[in-house]
Structures are given as structure tokens and as C-alpha cells.
Amino acid sequence: MTQSQQDEPKRHRARRSVKRKMRLADVARHAGVSEATASRAINRPELVRQEVRERVARVIQELSYVAHGAARALASDRTHSIGLIVPTLRTAVFAESAEILQQALNRSGYHLIIASSEYDKAREFHEVRALLQHGIDGMVLVGHDHAPELWQLLETSGLPFVTAFQYASDSPYPCIGVDNCQEFYDATRFLINLGHTNIGVLTAETHSNERLAARVEGARACIADHDLPKPDVIEVPSTLTDARQGLRRLVERKPHVTAVACTNDLMAFGALAECRTLGIEVPEQLSVIGFDDLDIAEHTQPSLTTIRLPLAEQSRRVGEYLLARIEGRDGASSTKLKASFIVRESTGRPPEPAKADAQRGGQDSGPVQTPSAKRRARSAAE
Amino acid sequence: MTQSQQDEPKRHRARRSVKRKMRLADVARHAGVSEATASRAINRPELVRQEVRERVARVIQELSYVAHGAARALASDRTHSIGLIVPTLRTAVFAESAEILQQALNRSGYHLIIASSEYDKAREFHEVRALLQHGIDGMVLVGHDHAPELWQLLETSGLPFVTAFQYASDSPYPCIGVDNCQEFYDATRFLINLGHTNIGVLTAETHSNERLAARVEGARACIADHDLPKPDVIEVPSTLTDARQGLRRLVERKPHVTAVACTNDLMAFGALAECRTLGIEVPEQLSVIGFDDLDIAEHTQPSLTTIRLPLAEQSRRVGEYLLARIEGRDGASSTKLKASFIVRESTGRPPEPAKADAQRGGQDSGPVQTPSAKRRARSAAE
DNA sequence: TTAATTTCTGCAAACGCTTTCATTCATTTG
DNA sequence: CAAATGAATGAAAGCGTTTGCAGAAATTAA
Structure with a gap:
């Protein structure tokens, strides 16, 4: 039996591609x-x-x-991929974060595998299982509100992971994000400092969105701390149409509301749109704030006062933390990030009591954004 | 030497996690x-x-x-992951598509690995290499405009792949998407049918975006086919601010423009915003159409006439095609999808010649969206 | 009942790489 | 100059699965 020309081991099953891959x-x-x-x-x-x-x-x-990635992964026990589970990519904030994180990881030779939970804990748990099975070196979750089995699975698997988008001082697990409650507290205080005493809250469903829930909590706390009456909180499905309807309910139920704090820009856009329809002048008759600072926020009529998350920094830190953990070093764990408060045209002083009830304010009311208001805005941003 | 209790092969290096994983x-x-x-x-x-x-x-x-995913992948030569390279996830259309595709693949036990090229061919090529090395069973690209090395790499690797977001009858590779040229041709015809004879085009940079380029081409072709003068085409960076400026240039340079065809909703929003600023009534003085049908399109003032891509169907087909190819069956390759034309308030008849030059039209001009216009709109959508 | 199938199961060889350990060789050091 | 140190290399043992093949068991046919 002569030795074959190449002493390649003979394949015992057909390769998928015709031309043999180099090994x-x-x-x-x-x-x-x-x-x-x-x-x-x-x-x-x-x-x-x-x-x-x-x-x-x-x-x-x-x-x-x-x-060959798989062979390499098998031998070295490193897949060079990181899992990310977001509620949905349809939300700009998550899409953008995913993008930034992906770019950052890429630079370190890692890939990002994205899954979405659609705000469903069971589904999320399933995704985690699937990712774990696929093989990942680390994982990113959004927030702290997950199925108990998920935490357990994560713990027993020993996988490095981190949660983002919400800082919680009492979290037993590493988290990187802003304190949504605090941030919205500050935003609410900005309104109160402008002179508003009757503030409504418009939010998308908080049931499975702890970030929004925390914001509502922040508004409530701030209002309570200033000895103002408990605010009306309207919770609607997360669509513009529902947001508009929510705004309507808010101004109907409480004719005296002079400011609406929306827990995200989507709600705020809906509010703004509906104000236009109802002939309510913003900010002369009603002030509106949002959260997220989406691109359009600057270009609505009036432009929207809102809060911007430090997404780039968050993603950067998430990446750094994970890579550190993977490589055995352990980086600083929980990190509290600060958002920035962006003052634009949709907020101003509350109308004079006399004018408050008039459905349409006069065109003559001058610019409401006084220098002192601006100063307060700045301090609220710190 | 006594046999150890468990006849497990002894590990020759420490496992990463403490507790031994079940095998x-x-x-x-x-x-x-x-x-x-x-x-x-x-x-x-x-x-x-x-x-x-x-x-x-x-x-x-x-x-x-x-x-153990890697072991499985090594032995079976299947990673159960699909690569997707989009220009950016910051564009809602891509984010949404990624989301839908991911969900679809998930149901079949596949994962989606996302990378973004930032509209840079070299970068894209690099991503493809990286994905190939990581190990994927299939790949999705956006459009046909890629580095030559990329095509070659894809071909020699024998990897199943498909391009999306643009149908091209002459493509040698499988593609699934709408014919952007055709769709925008139809949209332009809709404007012409309304009576517009002087149509401007506002677009984001077409240099490395073949979809936008195709849309512009469609508008040009339609206008030429109707023996109208060549349109002004303004190309601006892809931001709202630039879009607004673009609109301004368009109405300045050609005072007679009565309609602006924007190659995406972002441009259209910018146009609408700037019209508001300039006091141009839409659609009384100027008609505006967009492309993409973003969520807000329905809620702008006026709401935006635009074109909606069949993203769900596209993603579904992409998934089906790829899985078919992976499993050896070969599915139908190139598929031309149809977009839907959504008529809203931002389009109407051109102003009467007398009124056309007036900077501000009368408030009294009634609803312009006549029944016959609606009928034409419908036919344009087929 | 035996032979011919068909259905299940186990053995053992891949899969393509990483990494431990031992070895070789070139440098230092005492 | 011998011994000790350090730097580079190679042989080979995994890594945890899948799967071709062959044999065993169960079923059917004759």
C-alpha cells in the first residue's frame, strides 16, 4: 500500500463546498x-x-x-462573540446602542449577536438559553427586570454579563447606565422651578419597562417633595396615536395642567402633535418635556426640551467591562452615568392664572424662555 | 494503579467556570x-x-x-448563525429589518450576527472576512454595490448569501427587494398626474447609497418621459438640518417648483419643517412626498404622503431563501417586491399659476385632495 | 422455523484548532 | 568551561460533538 501523495487525513464525509478549504x-x-x-x-x-x-x-x-471559528472556539473555549438582548431594535435608542456596541466590540475582534425579547420575560429567558447554547463569551441585558430563572442560569453558567440602561445602587449584579428615576426627578424639578404646580405625566406602558416606571417614580417623588398635589399619570400603549389620545385625556381631566412630563420622546411627539390639533400653544399654554432626544426632537414645532442618554459612553463601558471580565481582569462593575438635559422651546413659564383657562392663548405672548429659566435649566442638568 | 471512580478523561487544562459543565x-x-x-x-x-x-x-x-455550540459546529459544519451587514442600524428601516429577520431566524434555531459598514466598502469587506472567519452558514447584504473582492470572497467561499433592499433584474446574484427606481418613478408620476410640472428632488447623498440613487433615477426618468424640463436635484448630507437647507435651496433656485420628491422620509421631514419656517403651505403651495413611511409620517403637520417598503415580507423571504440554500434545497432566487404608496395630506394639486408666486397662499384654499387625486394615487400603488 | 429486512444502537474516527509539556538550541553566568 | 537560564519549537493530547459503518435487535416474509 503506497503512501498517497499528500499525507492528508482522508475525509470521512463530504465537505460542503467543493474546493477544499485551507487548514x-x-x-x-x-x-x-x-x-x-x-x-x-x-x-x-x-x-x-x-x-x-x-x-x-x-x-x-x-x-x-x-x-475556522468553531474549531478555534472549541479548542480555546472562546467564541469571540457577545450576546445582546434588547426589548426591541425598533426603538431608536436600542438600535443605536447596539450599533455602537457592535462597532466597539468589532475593534477588539468580537462579534455581537443580537436577540430581542419584545418585552417578554419568558421570551427573553429562551433567548438567553439559546445564546448560551450557541456559545458566547459575555452577555448584555437591558435593565434588571428579568425572569428569576434567567438570573439563576446566568449565575450557574458563570458567564460574564452586565445590565445596561438603568443604574441601580442596590443591584447585586454589575450594571451600567443612568438613574432614570433621578434624571426624571431633575427634569420635573426643572418644570417646578419654572413655576409649574400642576404637572401631568404621560407615559408608555410601564408594566414591563422598568426604565419608564422609574421615570414616573422620579416625577412623583419630585412633585411630592415640593408639596404639590399628586400628579395625574396617564399610561398608554407605545404609539403616537395613543400618545395623542393620552394628551387629550390629560388636558380634559385636569384643565389646570400646565406642563406634561413625557417619559419618552415618542410620547412627547404625540403630545405636541395633539396640542397642535387642539390649538393648545406650546409652551405658552402648556410645557412639554420628553426623554431620549431623538433626532427629530430638535426639529419639531416647537422643538422639544428633553433628556439625552450618554449612549456612546454606556456602550463603551459595557464593552470594556465585558472584555475585562473575559480576560480575567475584573473592571469596575456598576457605573452610574449622567444624562444631559436639553432645554429647547417646548418648555416655559406656566400661563398667568387668568389665561390658563382660555383655550387659545394670545399670539402676543412673547418668548417665554427667560434668561432665568435658562439658568435654572442648566443647573438642573448637573 | 486503580481506575478512578469516574472514567472521565482528565482535563489537561483548567475549565473557565468552576463547576464542570455537563457534556x-x-x-x-x-x-x-x-x-x-x-x-x-x-x-x-x-x-x-x-x-x-x-x-x-x-x-x-x-x-x-x-x-456546546462550538463543538457542534465543528463536527457538523453548521454554526446556525447568519451574518447581516447593514450600512447602519441608526436607520430605522435597517433596524426594523434586522429585528424581523432575527425573529424569523430564531424560530428556525438560527442566530443573527449583525455588523455595520457605515456605508464604507472597505469596512464592509473587512466585516465579511470577519464573519466568514467567525463561521456563519449564510449571509445577507444590503444592495449590490460592494467591493469586488467582496464578491470574489463570497463566491470562492461558497457561502449561501443574498442581497436585499434593491431588486435588480440584471443581478447575477440572488436579490430580494423592491425596485427603487420603479417605485419612485410611480411616485413621481403621481405628482405629475396631480398636475405638477415642476418637480424638485431632495435626496441624501447618493454616492454610496444605490437605493437613493435609483430613486433619483426613477424621478428623472418619469419626468423625462412626460416631456417636462429636467428637475433640480439637491443632494445633502443625511441630517434634518441639511434637509431643511436643501429645501430652502430648492425653492430659492426654482421659484416655480410646486412639488418636492424626497428620496426618504428624513428628507421629507426636513422639507416639511422648513416649509413651516418659511411659511410655505403644504400642500397648497408645495407638495411633498417621502419614502419609508416612518412612524411619524402619519403624524406630521401635514401628514406625509410616502412609500412603504414590505420589510416583513422581505425579511421573511430572505430567511426562507437562506435556510433553503443551507439545507441544500434551492429556493427561488431573485424576487421583486412591491412597495405601497401611502397618500396622505402633504400632496395636492399645484397652486393656480396666479397663486404660485405668492409667498403665502390664502387660508381659504379648501382641501386639495380631490377624489380623483385619490383614485390616481391608488392606481399608482399597483 | 429460518431467512431477509428493517430499525436501533454503539464504536470510533473525524472536525480543525490550541496548548501542555518536553526538547532543542542559543545565551548567560559562575 | 560547565552549568544554568531562557527562547523557540514540535509532538501529541485534548476540546465536545456528529456521523459512517457495522453489528445487534426486532420485525416481517417465506
Whole structure:
């Protein structure tokens, strides 16, 4: 029995693609080194003599060798992928964060695998299982409100993970994000400082959205702290149409409301749109604030006073933390980020009591954004 | 030398997590079958006796065994992940598509790995390489405009792939999407049918966005086909601020423009905002159409006439095609999808010549959206 | 009953890489 | 100059699955 020309081990099943893929063995052979050395030339170059290192690199080029991710993952127990589970990518804030995180990880040779839960805990748990099974080196979750099995699974798996978008000082797990309650408290105080005493809250459903719930809580707390009457809180499905209807209910039920704090920009846009329809002047008759600072916020009529999350920083820190954990170092865990308060045209002094009840304010009311208001705004942003 | 209690092979290096993970061998042992059978019970249940199948399933439950993705991938040459490269997730249309695709793949046990190119071909090529190396079973690209090396790489790798968001009858590769040129041609015809003879085009940069370029081309073609003078085409960076400026340039340079066809909703929103600022009544003095039908399109003042892509269908088909290819069947390749034309308030008849030059039209001009206009709109949508 | 199928199962060989350990070789050091 | 140290390399043992093949068991046919 003669030795075959190439001493390749014979495949015991057909490869999917016709042309045989180059393997590390091929690289090694062409470079005249062992597989071990070839591998090291790739992964730990400092362990290999420069001359050899270059030779291997050249051969890799020539053969256009591409390492086999799965084999590498199996041998090294590192998949170089990170899982991210967001409620939905349809929300700009999550999409943008995913994008930034993906870019950041990319620079470190990691990939981002995205799954969405649609605000459903069971579904989220299922996704975590699936990701775990697929093999990931780390995981990012949104917020703290998850199925108990999920926490347990994460813990027993020993997988590095972090939660984002909500800081909680009492969280037993690492989290990176703003304190939504605090931020909205400050925003509400901004309104109160402007002179508003009757503030309504318009929010999308808080049931499975702890961030929104925290914001509502912040508004409530601030209003209570200033000895003002408990605010009307209207909760509607997360669509513009519902937001408009919500605004209507708010002004109907409480004719005296002079400011509406919306827990996100979507709600605020709905409010603004409905005000236009109802002939309510913003901010002369009603002040409106949002949360998120979506691109359009600057271009609505009037432009929207809102709160901007430090998404880039959040994603950066999430990436850093995870990579640190993966590589054995352990980075600073929970981090509280600060949002920025953006004052635009949709907020101003409350109307004079006399005017408050008039359905349409006069056109003559001048600019309401007084210097002192601006100053207060700034302080609220800190 | 006595046999150790468990005949487990001893690990030659420390596992990352403390508690040993369950492996298929454990499942097999507990179920009293071989690894092979255990594996089959999981992957090809029809090959094992029901009784055994159930036993294995039970053991898996009890041990909370989770298969090792990398090992599985190495042995089966299937990673169960699909790569998607979009220009950016910051664009709602791409984010939404990614979301839908991810959900669809999920149901079939696949994961979606997302990367973004930022409209940069070199970067895109790099991402493809990275994904290929990571190991994916299929890939989705946006459009046809890619680096030549990318096509080559894809071809030699033999990876199933498909392009989306733009149908091209002459593409040598499978693509699934609408014909952007055709769709915008129809939209332009809608304006012409309303009586507009002087139509401006406002678009974001077309340099590395073939979809926008195709839309502009569609508008040009339609206008030429109707023997109207060549349109002014203003191209601006993709921000609302620039869009507003673009609108201004458009109405300044050509005072007679009575309609602006925007190649996406972002541009249209900018146009609408600027019209408000300039005191131009829409649609009385100027008609505006967009493309994408973003959520807010329905709630702008006036609401925006625009075009909606069949994103769900596109994603569904992309998923189906890829899975078919992966499993060896080959599904229908290129598919042309149809968008829907959504007529709202931002389009109407052009102003009477006398009024056309007046900077502010009378408030008294009634509803312009005549029944016949509506009828035409419908036909344009087919 | 035996032979011929068909259905299940187990053995063991991949899958393509990483990494431990031992070895070789070139340098230092005493 | 021998011994000790350090730097580079290679051999080979995994990593945890899947799957071709062959044999065993169960079923059917004759």
C-alpha cells in the first residue's frame, strides 16, 4: 500500500463546498513549521521568532487561509462573540446602542449577536438559553427586570454579563447606565422651578419597562417633595396615536395642567402633535418635556426640551467591562452615568392664572424662555 | 494503579467556570446509552426508539445539559448563525429589518450576527472576512454595490448569501427587494398626474447609497418621459438640518417648483419643517412626498404622503431563501417586491399659476385632495 | 422455523484548532 | 568551561460533538 501523495487525513464525509478549504496544517506545511508554531504565530506572535512569524503571515496571505471559528472556539473555549438582548431594535435608542456596541466590540475582534425579547420575560429567558447554547463569551441585558430563572442560569453558567440602561445602587449584579428615576426627578424639578404646580405625566406602558416606571417614580417623588398635589399619570400603549389620545385625556381631566412630563420622546411627539390639533400653544399654554432626544426632537414645532442618554459612553463601558471580565481582569462593575438635559422651546413659564383657562392663548405672548429659566435649566442638568 | 471512580478523561487544562459543565457524555451515561445515540436523540429523534428518546430528554432536563455550540459546529459544519451587514442600524428601516429577520431566524434555531459598514466598502469587506472567519452558514447584504473582492470572497467561499433592499433584474446574484427606481418613478408620476410640472428632488447623498440613487433615477426618468424640463436635484448630507437647507435651496433656485420628491422620509421631514419656517403651505403651495413611511409620517403637520417598503415580507423571504440554500434545497432566487404608496395630506394639486408666486397662499384654499387625486394615487400603488 | 429486512444502537474516527509539556538550541553566568 | 537560564519549537493530547459503518435487535416474509 503506497503512501498517497499528500499525507492528508482522508475525509470521512463530504465537505460542503467543493474546493477544499485551507487548514492550519496547510499553512504549517507551506511555512515549514509545525501546526503549533503556526498557531502561535497567529495568536501569540511574541512567542515566535520574527522571521518565522513573517513567513507564516506570508503563507497565510498566499493561501488566503481563514481560520475556522468553531474549531478555534472549541479548542480555546472562546467564541469571540457577545450576546445582546434588547426589548426591541425598533426603538431608536436600542438600535443605536447596539450599533455602537457592535462597532466597539468589532475593534477588539468580537462579534455581537443580537436577540430581542419584545418585552417578554419568558421570551427573553429562551433567548438567553439559546445564546448560551450557541456559545458566547459575555452577555448584555437591558435593565434588571428579568425572569428569576434567567438570573439563576446566568449565575450557574458563570458567564460574564452586565445590565445596561438603568443604574441601580442596590443591584447585586454589575450594571451600567443612568438613574432614570433621578434624571426624571431633575427634569420635573426643572418644570417646578419654572413655576409649574400642576404637572401631568404621560407615559408608555410601564408594566414591563422598568426604565419608564422609574421615570414616573422620579416625577412623583419630585412633585411630592415640593408639596404639590399628586400628579395625574396617564399610561398608554407605545404609539403616537395613543400618545395623542393620552394628551387629550390629560388636558380634559385636569384643565389646570400646565406642563406634561413625557417619559419618552415618542410620547412627547404625540403630545405636541395633539396640542397642535387642539390649538393648545406650546409652551405658552402648556410645557412639554420628553426623554431620549431623538433626532427629530430638535426639529419639531416647537422643538422639544428633553433628556439625552450618554449612549456612546454606556456602550463603551459595557464593552470594556465585558472584555475585562473575559480576560480575567475584573473592571469596575456598576457605573452610574449622567444624562444631559436639553432645554429647547417646548418648555416655559406656566400661563398667568387668568389665561390658563382660555383655550387659545394670545399670539402676543412673547418668548417665554427667560434668561432665568435658562439658568435654572442648566443647573438642573448637573 | 486503580481506575478512578469516574472514567472521565482528565482535563489537561483548567475549565473557565468552576463547576464542570455537563457534556453529552454525561447525558449518555445517565441515560444508559452511547453518546452517538444521545446525539441522535437530540438531532434526529426519528432515528431512535421513542422510549430512549424520552429517557434522554428527561436526563437532559435533570442535568440541565446545554450543548456546546462550538463543538457542534465543528463536527457538523453548521454554526446556525447568519451574518447581516447593514450600512447602519441608526436607520430605522435597517433596524426594523434586522429585528424581523432575527425573529424569523430564531424560530428556525438560527442566530443573527449583525455588523455595520457605515456605508464604507472597505469596512464592509473587512466585516465579511470577519464573519466568514467567525463561521456563519449564510449571509445577507444590503444592495449590490460592494467591493469586488467582496464578491470574489463570497463566491470562492461558497457561502449561501443574498442581497436585499434593491431588486435588480440584471443581478447575477440572488436579490430580494423592491425596485427603487420603479417605485419612485410611480411616485413621481403621481405628482405629475396631480398636475405638477415642476418637480424638485431632495435626496441624501447618493454616492454610496444605490437605493437613493435609483430613486433619483426613477424621478428623472418619469419626468423625462412626460416631456417636462429636467428637475433640480439637491443632494445633502443625511441630517434634518441639511434637509431643511436643501429645501430652502430648492425653492430659492426654482421659484416655480410646486412639488418636492424626497428620496426618504428624513428628507421629507426636513422639507416639511422648513416649509413651516418659511411659511410655505403644504400642500397648497408645495407638495411633498417621502419614502419609508416612518412612524411619524402619519403624524406630521401635514401628514406625509410616502412609500412603504414590505420589510416583513422581505425579511421573511430572505430567511426562507437562506435556510433553503443551507439545507441544500434551492429556493427561488431573485424576487421583486412591491412597495405601497401611502397618500396622505402633504400632496395636492399645484397652486393656480396666479397663486404660485405668492409667498403665502390664502387660508381659504379648501382641501386639495380631490377624489380623483385619490383614485390616481391608488392606481399608482399597483 | 429460518431467512431477509428493517430499525436501533454503539464504536470510533473525524472536525480543525490550541496548548501542555518536553526538547532543542542559543545565551548567560559562575 | 560547565552549568544554568531562557527562547523557540514540535509532538501529541485534548476540546465536545456528529456521523459512517457495522453489528445487534426486532420485525416481517417465506
